[in-house]
Amino acid sequence: MDRVKRRLAPYLLILPGGLWLLLFFAVPMIAMLSLSLQQGDVVNGYRFTFHWQNYTEAIEAYNSQLIRSLIYGAIATVILIVLAFPVAYYIAFYGGKRKPTYLFLLLLPFFVSFVLRTISWRQILTDEGPVLGPLKDLGLLSDSYHILGTAPAVIGGLVYNFLPFMVLPIYVALERIDPRVVEAARDLYANPATSFRKVIFPLALPGVFAGVLMSFVPVSADYVNSEVLGSSSTTMIGQVIQAQYLVNSDYPTASALSFILMAVLLIGIFAYARALGTEDVMKVAAR
Amino acid sequence: MSANISDPSFLRGMTQRRFGRRDALRLSGLAGLGAALAACGVQGKGTPGASAAPDAVEKFWAGKALTKHVDFANWPLYMDPKKPELKKFTAETGISVNYQEVIQEMGPWFAKVQPQLAAGQSIGYDLMVITNSFQFSQFRDSGFLAPLDHSKLPNYTKNAAPAYAKEAFDPGNVYSVPWASGMTGIAYDKKKVGRTLTKLADLWDPAFKGKVGMFSDTQELGNFGLMALGIDPAKSTIDDWKKAADHLKKQKSDGIVRNYYDQSYVDALGKGEVWITQAWSGDIFQKNLSDGTEFEFFVPEEGGTIWTDNFTIPITAKAPLDAITLIDYFYKVDISATLAEYINYVAPVPAAQEQIRKDAAKLSGDDKTAMLAIADSKLVFPTDAEYSKLHYYVSFDTAEEQQNYQKTFEPIVLG
Numbered sequence: 001m002d003r004v005k006r007r008l009a010p011y012l013l014i015l016p017g018g019l020w021l022l023l024f025f026a027v028p029m030i031a032m033l034s035l036s037l038q039q040g041d042v043v044n045g046y047r048f049t050f051h052w053q054n055y056t057e058a059i060e061a062y063n064s065q066l067i068r069s070l071i072y073g074a075i076a077t078v079i080l081i082v083l084a085f086p087v088a089y090y091i092a093f094y095g096g097k098r099k100p101t102y103l104f105l106l107l108l109p110f111f112v113s114f115v116l117r118t119i120s121w122r123q124i125l126t127d128e129g130p131v132l133g134p135l136k137d138l139g140l141l142s143d144s145y146h147i148l149g150t151a152p153a154v155i156g157g158l159v160y161n162f163l164p165f166m167v168l169p170i171y172v173a174l175e176r177i178d179p180r181v182v183e184a185a186r187d188l189y190a191n192p193a194t195s196f197r198k199v200i201f202p203l204a205l206p207g208v209f210a211g212v213l214m215s216f217v218p219v220s221a222d223y224v225n226s227e228v229l230g231s232s233s234t235t236m237i238g239q240v241i242q243a244q245y246l247v248n249s250d251y252p253t254a255s256a257l258s259f260i261l262m263a264v265l266l267i268g269i270f271a272y273a274r275a276l277g278t279e280d281v282m283k284v285a286a287r
Numbered sequence: 288m289s290a291n292i293s294d295p296s297f298l299r300g301m302t303q304r305r306f307g308r309r310d311a312l313r314l315s316g317l318a319g320l321g322a323a324l325a326a327c328g329v330q331g332k333g334t335p336g337a338s339a340a341p342d343a344v345e346k347f348w349a350g351k352a353l354t355k356h357v358d359f360a361n362w363p364l365y366m367d368p369k370k371p372e373l374k375k376f377t378a379e380t381g382i383s384v385n386y387q388e389v390i391q392e393m394g395p396w397f398a399k400v401q402p403q404l405a406a407g408q409s410i411g412y413d414l415m416v417i418t419n420s421f422q423f424s425q426f427r428d429s430g431f432l433a434p435l436d437h438s439k440l441p442n443y444t445k446n447a448a449p450a451y452a453k454e455a456f457d458p459g460n461v462y463s464v465p466w467a468s469g470m471t472g473i474a475y476d477k478k479k480v481g482r483t484l485t486k487l488a489d490l491w492d493p494a495f496k497g498k499v500g501m502f503s504d505t506q507e508l509g510n511f512g513l514m515a516l517g518i519d520p521a522k523s524t525i526d527d528w529k530k531a532a533d534h535l536k537k538q539k540s541d542g543i544v545r546n547y548y549d550q551s552y553v554d555a556l557g558k559g560e561v562w563i564t565q566a567w568s569g570d571i572f573q574k575n576l577s578d579g580t581e582f583e584f585f586v587p588e589e590g591g592t593i594w595t596d597n598f599t600i601p602i603t604a605k606a607p608l609d610a611i612t613l614i615d616y617f618y619k620v621d622i623s624a625t626l627a628e629y630i631n632y633v634a635p636v637p638a639a640q641e642q643i644r645k646d647a648a649k650l651s652g653d654d655k656t657a658m659l660a661i662a663d664s665k666l667v668f669p670t671d672a673e674y675s676k677l678h679y680y681v682s683f684d685t686a687e688e689q690q691n692y693q694k695t696f697e698p699i700v701l702g
Contacts, residue, residue: 041686043428128559144497149546231546232702240701247394
C-alpha cells in the first residue's frame with residue numbers, strides 16, 4: 001500500500017499544475033492555432049480552412065514591426081544587463097545588513113501598476129512638461145524638440161519597467177558565490193579584474209541567462225510602452241497583434257502573428273542558450 | 288503563394304507519395320488535431336443584405352416592460368459632466384440612468400462587444416451611441432441592433448429633422464436615431480502656428496513638421512487623404528484609396544505627422560504635443576470652455592466630413608423599453624437645446640435653435656452673448672453653405688471592399 005502511494009505521489013503532486021496548464025495554456029493555444037488558419041470576416045464568421053496564407057500575409061504586412069520589436073528587445077536587454085549587473089554586484093557583495101532594504105527598494109515600484117508608472121513618464125516627458133518646458137523656455141532646445149514618440153523614449157520605458165527582472169536573477173547568482181572562491185583567486189595572484197572575469201562573471205552567467213529570459217521575451221512582445229510613450233513610427237508587434245484582435249476583429253491575422261512572434265522568440269532563446277552552452281547553464285540554473 | 292496547401296488534390300498528392308505506417312499514424316493524429324482545430328471556429332451572425340423582417344419590430348418589442356433602470360454607453364465629452372438632462376429624466380420618469388463614457392473609437396468598441404453579442408449575451412448596456420462608420424454596418428448586418436418601434440418615439444416623430452431619415456447608412460431610421468452630428472475638420476493652436484489656417488493642405492505644411500496630429504481611425508484618416516487630393520470620399524474607388532494612402536505616407540515619411548490619435552488628440556493639443564490636428568467639431572469648443580484654451584476649429588476649404596452618432600439598442604439589452612424612453616426624451620425641444628448648448632455638436636432637432644435663443648433672452652451680459660453665439664454657430668446649426676463643403680464617409684458594398692480599404696490605410700497608422 002505504501003509502495004503504491006509512493007509511486008502515485010509524484011503524479012498527484014503534478015496534477016494541479018498539470019490541469020492548470022492544460023486548461024489555461026494548452027486549450028487556448030489550440031484555439032489560437034485554429035484561429036490562425038481560419039478565413040472569413042467578423043460579420044459572416046471565420047471558418048477553418050487551413051488558410052496558411054494568413055502566415056505569409058502577416059509576415060509580408062508586418063515584418064517591419066516584428067524586426068523593430070526584436071531590435072528594441074535586444075537593445076533594451078543589453079542596456080538592462082549593463083545597468084543591472086553593477087547594482088546586483090553591489091547589493092550582493094557590499095549590501096551587508098542593508099540587503100533586504102535594497103531589495104525592497106528595488107521592488108517598491110511594483111506596488112504601483114506599471115501602466116500607471118508608464119503614463120506618469122508621459123506626463124514628465126511631455127513636450128512642454130516639467131523637463132522639456134524650462135529647457136525650451138531658456139532656448140536650450142528648439143520648440144519642436146521632443147522625446148515622446150521616439151525610439152529612445154520607448155526603449156527607455158522598457159528598460160525602466162523591466163530592470164528588477166534583470167537585477168534579481170543576477171543578484172541571486174552572485175549571492176550564491178562562495179566568498180572563499182574569490183579569495184582563492186586572489187591567493188593565486190589573480191588581480192581584481194582577472195578574478196572578476198575568470199571567476200565571478202562565469203558564476204553569475206546563469207543569473208544573466210535567467211534575466212535575459214525574463215526580460216527579452218516580455219520586452220519584445222510589450223505593447224504598453226510603445227503605446228504610451230511612442231508614436232506610429234515606433235509601433236511594436238504587440239501593438240499590431242492588439243490592433244488586429246481588438247480594433248479590426250481580424251482574429252486569424254492576430255493569431256498567426258502571435259505564433260510567428262512565439263516561434264521567433266523561441267528560436268532566439270535557443271540560439272542564445274546554445275551560444276552560452278545550454279547544458280551548463282540549465283544545470284547551474286537548476287541548482 | 289503558388290501551391291495552395293488547402294487544395295485537396297495537393298494534399299492527396301503529398302500524402303500518397305510517402306504513405307507508411309508511421310505516416311498513417313501521424314496523419315490520423317493530424318486529422319484528429321484538424322477536427323479539434325475546426326471545432327474552434329468563430330461564429331458570425333451575418334445575414335448579408337438583410338433588412339428587418341416586417342414583423343421584426345413587433346417580435347422584438349412584444350412583452351418588454353419597464354425595469355426602471357437603463358445602462359447607457361456613450362463617448363467622452365458628449366454631455367455636461369453634471370448630467371442635468373439625465374437628472375431631469377430620472378426625476379420625471381423614475382428611471383435611473385447609469386451613464387458611462389466607454390466608447391473611444393468604433394473599431395475597439397465593436398471588437399469588445401462583438402463576442403458577447405454573437406453569443407446572445409448582454410453587453411451590460413441597454414443603449415449605445417455609435418457612429419455611422421463601417422462598424423455601424425457590421426453591427427446592423429450581424430443582427431446586433433434592435434429594430435426601433437417608432438410608435439414609442441413620439442417626440443422624435445414630431446421634432447427630428449426629416450433629412451436624417453434619408454441617411455444612407457440607415458434609411459428610415461430602422462435601427463438608429465441620431466444623438467448628434469458633427470464635422471471632422473481641423474483644430475489648431477493659433478498662438479503657436481502664428482497665422483490663420485483655412486486649408487487641408489496646411490496639414491501637409493513642412494513648417495509644422497512633427498507637430499501635426501492625424502486620426503488613427505482609418506476612415507477619418509483616409510477621408511482627409513482623399514479630400515486633400517480633391518476626391519469625394521463617398522464616390523471614391525480603390526485606385527483613389529491607393530493615391531490617398533501614398534499622399535498620407537509621404538506626410539508621415541516627411542516627419543510632418545507627430546502621431547495618429549483617437550479621442551486623445553484633445554489632450555495632445557492641450558499639452559502642445561501637436562499644434563494642428565484633425566478634430567471633431569464640438570470637442571474643441573468644450574475644451575476651450577472647460578480649460579480656458581483658445582484653440583481654433585475650421586472646416587477646410589477643400590472639404591470636411593459630416594458624420595452622425597446614433598442611439599442604438601443592442602439586441603440583447605435587458606431594459607430596451609427604458610432605453611427607448613430615454614431616446615425619445617432627448618428629442619424634447621428643451622432637452623435637445625440644453626444638450627446642444629453644452630456639447631456644441633449639430634442637434635438633430637431644428638427647433639432647438641429657437642429654444643436656445645429663448646434661453647438666451649432670459650440671460651444677460653456675457654452669458655447671453657455666449658448663448659446667442661451657440662444659436663448662431665455654424666457648428667451647431669450648419670448653414671447650407673456649410674453643408675455644401677461637407678462630404679459623407681466612404682461607403683462599402685461588401686466586407687471584402689471594407690477589408691481592402693482597411694489594408695490600404697492601416698499600414699500608415701501602424702507604421
